[in-house]
Amino acid sequence: QVQLVQSGAEVKKPGASVKVSCKASGYTFTSYGISWVRQAPGQGLEWMGWISAYNGNTNYAQKLQGRVTMTTDTSTSTAYMELRSLRSDDTAVYYCARVKPGGYDSSGPYSYWGQGTLVTVSS
Amino acid sequence: EIVLTQSPGTLSLSPGERATLSCRASQSVSSSYLAWYQQKPGQAPRLLIYGASSRATGIPDRFSGSGSGTDFTLTISRLEPEDFAVYYCQQYGSSPAITFGQGTRLEIK
Numbered sequence: 001q002v003q004l005v006q007s008g009a010e011v012k013k014p015g016a017s018v019k020v021s022c023k024a025s026g027y028t029f030t031s032y033g034i035s036w037v038r039q040a041p042g043q044g045l046e047w048m049g050w051i052s053a054y055n056g057n058t059n060y061a062q063k064l065q066g067r068v069t070m071t072t073d074t075s076t077s078t079a080y081m082e083l084r085s086l087r088s089d090d091t092a093v094y095y096c097a098r099v100k101p102g103g104y105d106s107s108g109p110y111s112y113w114g115q116g117t118l119v120t121v122s123s
Numbered sequence: 124e125i126v127l128t129q130s131p132g133t134l135s136l137s138p139g140e141r142a143t144l145s146c147r148a149s150q151s152v153s154s155s156y157l158a159w160y161q162q163k164p165g166q167a168p169r170l171l172i173y174g175a176s177s178r179a180t181g182i183p184d185r186f187s188g189s190g191s192g193t194d195f196t197l198t199i200s201r202l203e204p205e206d207f208a209v210y211y212c213q214q215y216g217s218s219p220a221i222t223f224g225q226g227t228r229l230e231i232k
Contacts, residue, residue, distance in 0.1 A: 035221075037223075044211065044223055044224070044225045044226045045168065045211055045223040045226075047221040047222065047223065050218075059218060060219070061220075061221075062124075062220070095167055095168075097167075100170065103173070104156070107215040107216070107218035107219075107221050108158055108173075108213060109158035109170050109215060110158075110160075110168070111170050111180070113168060113169075114167065115167060116167055
C-alpha cells in the first residue's frame with residue numbers, strides 16, 4: 001500500500017530555514033512526482049509546488065519562487081521541501097502528496113497524502 | 124491564476140438531509156480538471172471526486188459531482204454522521220498554478 005511518512009514538527013525563528021522530508025513506500029518512487037501543499041492554522045489549502053522523482057524537474061508556486069526548493073533522494077525514496085527566510089505567516093501544516101494512478105503527475109488529483117508536518121515560526 | 128470560490132461558507136444540515144456545495148471558478152477549468160476533497164480535524168484531505176464527476180476509489184455513491192466550465196457542484200444525497208467535515212474543491216488543469224477553494228464547512232444542525 002502506498003504510504004507517505006513525513007518528518008516531525010519543527011519550531012523555527014523568523015529568518016531561519018526548515019527542511020521537511022517525505023518518505024515514500026509501496027510503489028516505485030521514480031514513477032510519480034511529489035507535490036507539497038500547506039495549510040495555515042484554521043485556513044484552507046495552498047499548493048506549493050511539485051517535483052518529478054524521475055528527473056528532478058520542478059514547478060513552484062509563483063509566490064514562493066526564490067524561497068522554496070524541492071529535492072528528492074531516489075536511493076531512499078524520500079522527497080524534501082526546504083523553505084528559507086521563514087516568516088510568521090509560514091506557520092502551517094505542510095503536506096506531501098502524490099497523484100492517483102492515471103492522474104496528472106505535476107498537478108493532481110491527489111489520492112495519497114502524508115500525515116502532515118507542523119512548522120511553527122515564532123521568535 | 125484561477126480563483127475558486129466556494130459557497131456557502133458554512134452549511135448546517137441534519138443527518139439524512141441532502142447537501143449541495145458549490146465551487147465557482149474565475150475562468151473555465153480545463154477539461155473539467157476539478158476535484159473535491161473532504162478534510163476532518165487533524166487529518167489530511169481525502170480525495171472524493173476527480174474529473175468533476177468521477178468518484179475516487181472507495182468513496183460511497185451518496186457522493187456525486189457535476190458541472191463544467193466555471194460552475195461545479197458536490198452533492199451528498201443523504202448525510203451520514205461521518206460526512207460532517209470541511210470540503211475543498213481544487214482545479215488541476217492549469218499547472219503550475221494549481222489552486223484550491225477556500226472550503227465549505229458542513230456542520231450538524
